[in-house]
Amino acid sequence: MSTKSMGLHNRKQPHVMCRRCGKESYLKRKHYCSHCGYGRTAKIRAYSWLSKDINGVRRR
Numbered sequence: 001m002s003t004k005s006m007g008l009h010n011r012k013q014p015h016v017m018c019r020r021c022g023k024e025s026y027l028k029r030k031h032y033c034s035h036c037g038y039g040r041t042a043k044i045r046a047y048s049w050l051s052k053d054i055n056g057v058r059r060r
């Protein structure tokens with residue numbers, strides 16, 4: 001771990017902000033969000049522990 005230039009190689013983050021869940025979990029290369037599943041499935045990746053935010057209570 002002494003090569004200086006190697007330090008720059010993993011600075012680029014693979015994730016960008018997901019427009020659905022707002023987390024930085026959207027994978028640029030795979031075009032889906034690893035958090036909510038945006039882009040991977042039409043259904044929202046919702047579990048009981050996060051469904052409050054997405055599927056449940058909050059409705060407009």
Ligand SMILES: [Zn+2]
Nearest residue numbers: 018021033036
């Ligand atoms: Zn997301």
